[in-house]
Amino acid sequence: MSKELPKTYNPKETEEKIYKTWEESGFFTPENLPDKREASFSVSIPPPNATGTLHLGHSLEYSLQDAVVRYHRMKGDLTLWLPGTDHAAIATNTKVEKKLIKETGKNRHAIGREAFVKEVEDFVAESRGVMQKQIRQIGASVDWSREAFTMDDKRSLAVKTAFKKMYDAGLIYKDYKVINWDPKGQTSVSDDEVEHRPEKGMLYTFKYSSDFPIEISTTRPETKVGDTAVAIHPDDKRYKQYIGKEFKNIEFAGTKLNIKIIADENIDPEFGTGAVGVTPAHSLVDADIAQRHSLPMVQVINEYAKMTEEAGTLVSGKKTKEAREIIVTWLKENKLLSGEENIDLNISIADRSGGIIEPLPKLQWFVAVNKKFKIKESKIKGIESNSETTLKEIMKKSVENGQIEIMPGRFNKTYFHWINNLRDWNISRQLWYGHRIPVWYKGDETLCDINHPEGSGWEQDPDTLDTWFSSALWTFSTLGWPDKNAPDLKKFHPTSFMNPGYEIIFFWVARMILASGFLLGEVPFKKVYLHGILRDSKGRKFSKSLDNGIDPIEIIDHYGADALRMSLIIGIGPGNDANFDTNKVRGYQHFANKLWNIARFVLLNVTEKPNLNASLKDKDQTKLEEQKELIKDITNDMEEYRYYIAAEKIYHYIWHILADEIIEDSKTDLSSKDLETKESAQRMLLELLMNSLKILHPFMPFVTEEIYSKLPNKNKILLIVEKWPVN
């Protein structure tokens, strides 16, 4: 070799150049891959939110996915890794509105829907550029020619088509129901977007009036002006005599209540007084009771968490918190309050805005998960074509029968538990950024269609869709669906591997299974490898308030992308949280340098034209065979998705076997005057190094590719398309 390698490996000089070489080679696109490839292997990237820059959690995700993808590419599969971004309606809407207020002092209403959406689109375009650059820097071998966005034209068509198909099947319906309302974000949210936070509260026990026979308990006295019933357990002897009685025009805190006494199995006679004041409009549980007993619904709280006129003269127009105090005072003054007790309770919070959820009755769109429909074509085991099924059953069977394997297996339980308790999915949001609901109204007419209906006077539903509705279609909306004959769809769906965080198993994984099952009659992916949360070195979550965020680009600048990737794979098993420590990254930076110097040593010891067919001495042959055995073992680990173990074994082999033992031992042979001895040693080292580069490449693609380019025994243009050494 003519040129001397520098003493130390410099990732900064190498990485950008190498990534460019890969992109220009076209090998990220499966159609351009060399050799005949039968089996396809496809991965959809979990699309990062278009809200801004990527964090280390993304690096974790891409490090593993890229390793998986590169392994399969080398194995000879027709390999596709499809990139893209998610418009993240609620998150982006919030972020841009905040920015707008900060910069101009105007909120979205002040500038209007059209101008606001434009504002968001500009922001998103900019963010996406940053994110694309970051994905390149980590070395992700994604097919940029297929890049997708959940709001682009193709995905919009998919969303509208999916909506219409579900609407036509009767699985999407509009209804006036009690939903989770976020007064801060001014939108409804689904059950999954509600978080619970423990808080100290007060349990008040009282009667509506002095001549009302039953005491009730509540933590929310302000809602009691909306009560229409008192529920008791049917077997409760204390109250049995009152069942069915109605008390009309009870004077209560500035309003008049009509209370019916009803019996319901779900009431716990042991709790409180054993009697519940039923508030159908402001409790999801009470709304269920109300429905069972056909109780009237009185809305006493509005969208701004203030009391309505219906709430009566005493509290009308007040905030809920003030109303509570007023009513408690009124109860005390009228000697109706018999108990106040400190109690631990959970309050509901909207996960995005942090607003306190107020259950409200509202006209919203829902996906019916328990409603039966006839599935035309099903490849899901346990669900026959042309049979009746439900979305819930699709979600259940797809996993139950093993067509989808979730790793680690313990999450199966979580998944099934969620499905069993699942209620209809509220998919409408009162936001401006997102896919607009493809339904139009004209007078009494309602029309669901992909395009604006012909004729004038049609007005589109103002609501937008839950962002997860479009994400649910991701594995196939990116492959040409709704064109059922799209070549990509045929070749690459179901996808092979999906690598999301466990925190979105409900939001996303379950919804993808639902959507793919209904629309395609098949599963969206075969393997779900869940990853955990990456925390800081002290085990704390990364958060803005702690200001402990680490920019992956800084780490890459300092230690190299290979080192970062390695540190995010080794020792991090599926579904486990991990702490991020720069010391670990530094360790693998040293490893990259070690490999570099192994290559230097080997290249220093081979002639310009080494004899690649030199006959091998027995001991050298043995070294090759031992390495083969190790590679078999590693390959087995990778087939079983134990990348976190495989990478460590490779590390150990290269450093402590190849460098510490084999190279050390070879030094005498390399300086031998016997040509055969010398050439045998040279050949052995070249082959061991070559194989080491191949097996390490999925994990540390840059440094291995760079070294590969300098080796005399390469037989491909680039390492990325080299053949995996065993099969």
Add this chain to the structure above:
RNA sequence: GGGCGCAUAGCUCAGUUGGUUAGAGCGUCUGUUUUACACACAGAAGGUCCUAGGUUCGAGUCCUAGUGCGCCCACCA
């Protein structure tokens, strides 16, 4: 209230189906310019694998109970 996870070297964590002297990174100590690498090499110290029982020829690994952390789900009003 239901479900799940974790507890292994000073620190952060691996340990696949139970099988020889329990591993990695970082840290500590002692040496060493040696055909590459001081981002290195040679060597060393450091572990009752949370506790107590049990199964087994054999347990960090399986079972039971307990202790301490952590997570998820759930509107006991």
